[in-house]
Amino acid sequence: MLEVRNLSIEFSTRRGTVKALDRIDLSIAPGEIVGLVGESGSGKSVLSYAISGLLDRSARIASGEIRWHGAVIEPVRERRSTHAAIAQIFQNPRASLNPIMTVRRQLGDVAGRDRVLSLLENVRIDPNRADHYPFELSGGQCQRVGIALALGCEPELLIADEPTTGLDVTTEAAIMALIGDLSQRRGMATLLVTHNLALAAANCDRIAVMHAGQLVECGPAEQLAYSPMHPYAEQLLASVPQHSESADDLRTVPGLLPDLAGPLLPCRFAPRCDRHQPDCDASPLSLIARSPQHFVACRHPLC
Amino acid sequence: MFPLLRSVIKRVAFAVPTIFGVVLVSFALTRLLPGDPAVYFAGAAPTPEAIADIRKAMLLDRPLLEQFVSYVVNLLHGDLGKSLITGQPVVKDLAARMPATLELTGLSLLIALLVSIPLGVIGALRKGSLIDHAARFFSTTALSMPSFFTGLLLVFVFYYLLGLAPAPLGRIDPLGLPPPVKSGLIVIDGFLAGDYESVTDGLAHLVLPSIALALSGIGPLTRITRGAMLTVLSSDFIRAARSYDMPRWRLVYVYALRNAMLPVLTTAGFVFSFLISANVVVEKVFSWPGIGSYALQALVASDYAAVQGFVLSVALLYVLINILIDVLYGIVDVRVRLAE
Amino acid sequence: MEFAATLQDGLRRDPLTATTMAIIVIICLVAIFGPFVASHDPLATNPSIALKPPTWEHPCGTDQVGRDICTRIVYATRLDLFIALSAVGLGLIIGGLIGSLAGFFGGIVDRLAMWIVDTIMAFPLFVLAMGIVAALGNSLENIIYATAIVNVPFYARTMRAEMKQRREMGFVEAARVSGNGPFRILAVHLVPTAVPQLMIQATLTMGWAMLNAAALSFIGLGIRPPTPEWGIMVAEGASFIITGEWWVALFPGMTLVLVVLSLNLVGDGLRDVLDARERR
Ligand SMILES: Nc1ncnc2c1ncn2[C@@H]1O[C@H](COP(=O)(O)OP(=O)(O)OP(=O)(O)O)[C@@H](O)[C@H]1O
Ligand code: SF4
Ligand SMILES: [Mg+2]
Numbered sequence: 001m002l003e004v005r006n007l008s009i010e011f012s013t014r015r016g017t018v019k020a021l022d023r024i025d026l027s028i029a030p031g032e033i034v035g036l037v038g039e040s041g042s043g044k045s046v047l048s049y050a051i052s053g054l055l056d057r058s059a060r061i062a063s064g065e066i067r068w069h070g071a072v073i074e075p076v077r078e079r080r081s082t083h084a085a086i087a088q089i090f091q092n093p094r095a096s097l098n099p100i101m102t103v104r105r106q107l108g109d110v111a112g113r114d115r116v117l118s119l120l121e122n123v124r125i126d127p128n129r130a131d132h133y134p135f136e137l138s139g140g141q142c143q144r145v146g147i148a149l150a151l152g153c154e155p156e157l158l159i160a161d162e163p164t165t166g167l168d169v170t171t172e173a174a175i176m177a178l179i180g181d182l183s184q185r186r187g188m189a190t191l192l193v194t195h196n197l198a199l200a201a202a203n204c205d206r207i208a209v210m211h212a213g214q215l216v217e218c219g220p221a222e223q224l225a226y227s228p229m230h231p232y233a234e235q236l237l238a239s240v241p242q243h244s245e246s247a248d249d250l251r252t253v254p255g256l257l258p259d260l261a262g263p264l265l266p267c268r269f270a271p272r273c274d275r276h277q278p279d280c281d282a283s284p285l286s287l288i289a290r291s292p293q294h295f296v297a298c299r300h301p302l303c
Numbered sequence: 304m305f306p307l308l309r310s311v312i313k314r315v316a317f318a319v320p321t322i323f324g325v326v327l328v329s330f331a332l333t334r335l336l337p338g339d340p341a342v343y344f345a346g347a348a349p350t351p352e353a354i355a356d357i358r359k360a361m362l363l364d365r366p367l368l369e370q371f372v373s374y375v376v377n378l379l380h381g382d383l384g385k386s387l388i389t390g391q392p393v394v395k396d397l398a399a400r401m402p403a404t405l406e407l408t409g410l411s412l413l414i415a416l417l418v419s420i421p422l423g424v425i426g427a428l429r430k431g432s433l434i435d436h437a438a439r440f441f442s443t444t445a446l447s448m449p450s451f452f453t454g455l456l457l458v459f460v461f462y463y464l465l466g467l468a469p470a471p472l473g474r475i476d477p478l479g480l481p482p483p484v485k486s487g488l489i490v491i492d493g494f495l496a497g498d499y500e501s502v503t504d505g506l507a508h509l510v511l512p513s514i515a516l517a518l519s520g521i522g523p524l525t526r527i528t529r530g531a532m533l534t535v536l537s538s539d540f541i542r543a544a545r546s547y548d549m550p551r552w553r554l555v556y557v558y559a560l561r562n563a564m565l566p567v568l569t570t571a572g573f574v575f576s577f578l579i580s581a582n583v584v585v586e587k588v589f590s591w592p593g594i595g596s597y598a599l600q601a602l603v604a605s606d607y608a609a610v611q612g613f614v615l616s617v618a619l620l621y622v623l624i625n626i627l628i629d630v631l632y633g634i635v636d637v638r639v640r641l642a643e
Numbered sequence: 644m645e646f647a648a649t650l651q652d653g654l655r656r657d658p659l660t661a662t663t664m665a666i667i668v669i670i671c672l673v674a675i676f677g678p679f680v681a682s683h684d685p686l687a688t689n690p691s692i693a694l695k696p697p698t699w700e701h702p703c704g705t706d707q708v709g710r711d712i713c714t715r716i717v718y719a720t721r722l723d724l725f726i727a728l729s730a731v732g733l734g735l736i737i738g739g740l741i742g743s744l745a746g747f748f749g750g751i752v753d754r755l756a757m758w759i760v761d762t763i764m765a766f767p768l769f770v771l772a773m774g775i776v777a778a779l780g781n782s783l784e785n786i787i788y789a790t791a792i793v794n795v796p797f798y799a800r801t802m803r804a805e806m807k808q809r810r811e812m813g814f815v816e817a818a819r820v821s822g823n824g825p826f827r828i829l830a831v832h833l834v835p836t837a838v839p840q841l842m843i844q845a846t847l848t849m850g851w852a853m854l855n856a857a858a859l860s861f862i863g864l865g866i867r868p869p870t871p872e873w874g875i876m877v878a879e880g881a882s883f884i885i886t887g888e889w890w891v892a893l894f895p896g897m898t899l900v901l902v903v904l905s906l907n908l909v910g911d912g913l914r915d916v917l918d919a920r921e922r923r
Contacts, residue, residue, distance in 0.1 A: 321765045324762030328763075333778070336778055449874075449899060451858060451877060456893075456896075459893075583773070584862060602777055610777045614771065617766075621765065622765055
């Protein structure tokens, strides 16, 4: 249904060219839930904006293309046309709602007046909230309104950019259950963007791991969660706290993301990698199939 | 209705320190006169008795505090003193000329808004395009033109060269008969009296001065609109709205513009102060019989009560406008309204 | 000096700002040296050539009493620049002082200072300036004082914001620990860091100060005829506009517009350069 092929995206800024995405390959089939994980700044949002056609005008495609049911779609769509039924849930739920309009008005503008209440019911929000303004709602409620708005577009593909950041565990579970349910009932595909590998492992069919704008590993959820191949995926997995209540002892991946505006090595993880060998810096890497479903971009994978 | 009333009362209360400051400054201005204020307030050829009377009336022989208190008490009674040139109470003079000024200022604010909001929106939508650069240059130029000069240029082109506009001599043809005064606005009074000749004549006289005046407001308003629109257009909720595939007109004119109007509204007060200032010189250029030219006549005749009355009433008008804008802001922005 | 470097860099990329800066330099040169090379006497009347349109001898024409308008514009440039510079300079000193004390000490000092600033801002500023000149008396100095006072709020606010922001920074604490008094910290460590921001404010308000002063003399306050000054010259030309002698008002008016426009463009350019630097 969706195919991203060899996609590279650059932003021209005052500091220079930010190479935000580097030759990304990714495909999603109907009904599938695909997780996109990576630490902050790894380019998850840029990729999801590119798919939904919402990138800023300062973005430039350096290579590749995105195909939707076989037809090429542009990552910067000033006027989005309805033929690509892709809807997005945003990272920052409150800021993504119009601050001076009621929930009812916004839902009505998107899905039609008569569907407002059923959509709210879908995301389990009290219909009495319909006449509230975003600032009167909690973060979780805003997020659910955001989901209702996205669902109001009746998408074939839902892109959920960190739909549960800043929400408590119970709300998180409720929202994930809602998304899983919709995928099953409607055959809607979902791209779940998150920095939380455990969350992705629990909810997704497949997982793609991004680092510094590169897709480093992609495979079935259980395989990736139990036997990661890329050193970065392994470290990311180790950084997930075993018991999610104790978020304090979060181990992070050592080292910093490289500056995407500066010169970059073929493997952008090389400066942080403990398996690094001289041949890693030789020539551009690409995803290699280690099994029919499992791909990794590394010269010295873990297994 | 009641919450609105409450918010009005609250804002008036907030304005109290400012109003106090304004009254204090205008009091200070009447006492700062070089030499003996009484002599100045007595006018051109004062008799010693007149000076003594005024000294008594102004309590110049009493302590400053007492003078201030009586000044405030007089103000509360609507007493700004008597004008020397007209012999009338200043308040009455100002009230009689206020409609002419409000008519001119109001119309020019309208023109300024009608020009600068589209200009700012287009500039923001096509940032960096030729139109954007042209709009920015136009608004900077408008900001750099003194309105007395713009007014003269307009008169030269549209009256002298093209003969399209009437002579810059007031609100209505000197030979024409103004309609009976009801609202004080000639155009409206003309309609009320069914005197359509007055309506067209009044409008014809209004065009050039209000354009001259509007130009001084266009600079700041265009900039603010453009900046606010740029900020809003790059905000998360517009990106989100874009993803819901709503029609572009709704995205730009309902979602973005309504939010961008909030900072514009805040600046509108400042723009009004620009306009009321420029109003003084524009009234001079077009012999417009408003409070500005009244103040200028008073300046020339050293009619200080009239000048200070003008300064004070304009400042109070401005405070009032700012309160009005705050209330309006609360109506547009629910966050403020509901926070109260 | 890092600021000077960014400035140079910014100007190279922004030819419009560079051009307008050049115009301003030329105007300053005219103001300083113009009177020495001007061919005519700005006050010498000659009724036989009254109200003559521009010729080679009188490039901007002559006015109602036969004075050479071009020469008068040159002399007026000097006077108007002097007024604007002194008003802005004075305003900077007063506003900078109020703003730095308010921002640095906070509390009651801050509230008092902001009350003063808000009170000034509660007046339409040109009207306040009118009132001040009317009360203090009709003279050149009073025009300067009035223009300075109505500019004070802008400088005070800028300075206050800068001070507030910098007060908490490490080097202030370091200076305090090493036994510097508050005034010394203010004068030596804090105020100089705010100079670039203040200079931009000054450029942005300079044009406005000029319009303000010209408008005051246009309505007959301050400087009196026959002194050459842009506002007065436009006022004198006003009555000839409706009879078609456009040059009397046009040339001084255009000079004023050119100077103010250049100042505004330079101010905008400077702000962009500084903003870019801060974004980095
Ligand atoms: N409009 C833009 N202009 C310039 N650089 C950009 C732009 N948008 C994103 N970037 C850069 O692209 C990189 C990836 O950003 P992105 O927002 O996709 O990260 P992310 O993985 O979503 O992180 P987070 O988990 O914090 O949301 C960052 O280095 C960011 O600075
Ligand atoms: S390619 Fe080399 S440097 Fe890159 S992740 Fe694999 S081992 Fe590490
Ligand atoms: Mg993100």
